[in-house]
Amino acid sequence: MNVSPPRTSGVVRCSKRVMNLAHFMRQSARRYADEVGFAWGKKTWTWKQLDRRVDAIGAVLVERGVRKGDRVLVQFRNCNQLFESMFACFRIGAVWVPTNFRQTPDEVAYLAEASGASAMICGSDFPEHARASRAAAPAIRFILSIGKSGFGEDYEALAEAYDGKAAPDADVEHDDPCWFFFTSGTTGRPKAAVLTHGQMGFVVTNHLCDLMPGTTQSDASLVVAPLSHGAGIHALAQVARGAKTVLLNSDRFDAEAAWQLIEKWRVSNMFTVPTILKMLAEHPAVDRYDHSSLRHVIYAGAPMYREDQKHALAKMGKVLVQYFGLGEVTGNITVLPAELHDVQDGPGVKIGTCGYERTGMQISIQDDDGRELPPNQMGEICVCGLAVFAGYYNNPEANAKAFRDGWFRTGDLGHVDEQGFLYITGRASDMYISGGSNIYPREIEEKILTHPAVVEVAVFGMPDRTWGEIGICLCVLAKGAQLNERELMTWLESKVARYKLPKRVFFWDDLPKTGYGKISKKLLRAELETRGCLETVDVERARA
Numbered sequence: 073m074n075v076s077p078p079r080t081s082g083v084v085r086c087s088k089r090v091m092n093l094a095h096f097m098r099q100s101a102r103r104y105a106d107e108v109g110f111a112w113g114k115k116t117w118t119w120k121q122l123d124r125r126v127d128a129i130g131a132v133l134v135e136r137g138v139r140k141g142d143r144v145l146v147q148f149r150n151c152n153q154l155f156e157s158m159f160a161c162f163r164i165g166a167v168w169v170p171t172n173f174r175q176t177p178d179e180v181a182y183l184a185e186a187s188g189a190s191a192m193i194c195g196s197d198f199p200e201h202a203r204a205s206r207a208a209a210p211a212i213r214f215i216l217s218i219g220k221s222g223f224g225e226d227y228e229a230l231a232e233a234y235d236g237k238a239a240p241d242a243d244v245e246h247d248d249p250c251w252f253f254f255t256s257g258t259t260g261r262p263k264a265a266v267l268t269h270g271q272m273g274f275v276v277t278n279h280l281c282d283l284m285p286g287t288t289q290s291d292a293s294l295v296v297a298p299l300s301h302g303a304g305i306h307a308l309a310q311v312a313r314g315a316k317t318v319l320l321n322s323d324r325f326d327a328e329a330a331w332q333l334i335e336k337w338r339v340s341n342m343f344t345v346p347t348i349l350k351m352l353a354e355h356p357a358v359d360r361y362d363h364s365s366l367r368h369v370i371y372a373g374a375p376m377y378r379e380d381q382k383h384a385l386a387k388m389g390k391v392l393v394q395y396f397g398l399g400e401v402t403g404n405i406t407v408l409p410a411e412l413h414d415v416q417d418g419p420g421v422k423i424g425t426c427g428y429e430r431t432g433m434q435i436s437i438q439d440d441d442g443r444e445l446p447p448n449q450m451g452e453i454c455v456c457g458l459a460v461f462a463g464y465y466n467n468p469e470a471n472a473k474a475f476r477d478g479w480f481r482t483g484d485l486g487h488v489d490e491q492g493f494l495y496i497t498g499r500a501s502d503m504y505i506s507g508g509s510n511i512y513p514r515e516i517e518e519k520i521l522t523h524p525a526v527v528e529v530a531v532f533g534m535p536d537r538t539w540g541e542i543g544i545c546l547c548v549l550a551k552g553a554q555l556n557e558r559e560l561m562t563w564l565e566s567k568v569a570r571y572k573l574p575k576r577v578f579f580w581d582d583l584p585k586t587g588y589g590k591i592s593k594k595l596l597r598a599e600l601e602t603r604g605c606l607e608t609v610d611v612e613r614a615r616a
Contacts, residue, residue: 128234140165165242170300246270289314404459504533
């Protein structure tokens with residue numbers, strides 16, 4: 073007997089089947105089979121070779137029991153195998169769980185346990201990570217080793233030995249997970265944000281629409297950040313258009329090597345963070361190599377100070393594209409395109425904005441009760457749209473905090489102007505209260521960075537018995553520059569209200585950063601304690 077499907081308001085309910093993301097690789101292999109799809113050092117791989125290797129590793133995973141929905145933990149630095157493993161997992165419907173290769177064995181073991189991984193792909197020079205992960209997650213049945221090792225089968229040998237037929241992409245629906253994107257864990261343990269095939273299909277389309285329009289197979293993209301995170305999402309968009317992905321020769325960032333590759337491969341787009349962009353623009357090699365091919369130098373992940381923007385624009389031209397977004401929204405909240413970046417301040421140039429809403433996304437600035445605030449009033453930045461993740465894996469408490477009335481709460485503070493341009497004040501967690509007044513470090517950092525002697529700065533609150541919290545400022549000076557605490561404070565007094573002035577200023581040679589190149593206030597606080605600076609603060613307070 074035929075049974076009609078249930079109807080709601082005259083609309084037939086049906087499966088939300090979507091394209092498996094691995095089909096991007098298959099498409100490029102069909103269209104551009106013998107063209108270079110990936111380059112690393114002296115080696116290159118064509119699209120046909122890449123697709124075959126993805127089939128091979130996908131088949132190996134299936135033969136060893138990996139099924140749709142199973143999680144595969146991947147621990148290694150940027151390489152062709154890391155890139156391939158993403159598509160191999162997608163192809164068979166498994167979930168890719170990449171780590172930051174700089175994490176400790178214990179940190180990776182936690183990710184193995186938290187994700188419920190049942191298989192692992194691990195670099196041969198990370199034996200302790202493999203051992204710790206198996207101990208923490210007994211469900212890991214086998215490990216593939218990138219490079220010969222004593223703890224797993226040789227990935228490369230398995231990829232080269234494959235002679236089977238092309239495996240069909242697993243059937244997937246919109247909400248089927250494809251990637252566990254672990255948050256950086258600046259507060260508490262990292263959480264696994266669940267990215268899905270349907271969501272990521274939208275994200276790739278959005279990246280191509282808003283960040284790098286006009287990308288084709290004639291383009292090339294340079295990878296200067298870990299493929300395990302934002303750079304991996306960016307690489308997906310390259311595969312969707314058959315554009316080459318080019319890796320740096322080393323996992324240590326080398327600005328001169330980057331400029332050499334940009335010239336050699338006629339690189340047209342790249343994804344980076346402000347710290348790396350600043351290093352590129354300030355390196356002498358920027359003037360020695362041809363970078364006229366660049367059209368979209370995309371930066372995100374942290375605020376970029378105006379003075380650094382100006383210098384990069386002066387050296388590289390109007391190619392900067394900024395976006396704002398978290399891993400949970402896969403970067404898709406706002407965009408400030410190249411035409412809205414300008415070296416000169418003046419009418420029509422919006423200083424300090426991170427742009428307007430990405431296509432298909434909506435921002436709401438809300439107060440503590442979830443009420444939307446009018447333009448120019450500061451509140452929490454909330455967002456909705458197809459780029460928002462499905463939630464945190466196995467973490468209902470975190471999900472309850474992250475969503476309110478369907479809006480994802482970013483935890484960032486800011487406001488929009490009458491035209492809808494977003495201005496970020498800072499993380500809600502960065503704000504500190506001194507003497508009953510709310511203080512937002514970003515505002516103070518922007519002012520300090522305009523001092524010609526300062527190249528890097530971080531301001532944050534520390535506990536204080538008298539004021540509740542006080543501001544601590546850490547500065548890095550330009551090479552050869554001289555500046556002391558009293559001189560900086562005197563200079564700053566006319567630029568910010570007195571109650572916002574930091575109580576102490578320390579000058580360091582560099583500021584500790586996370587594996588993603590971001591300045592972490594958590595790391596800075598720990599380093600202050602290690603260096604004994606907090607004792608100095610206590611002594612000064614006692615004298616006062």
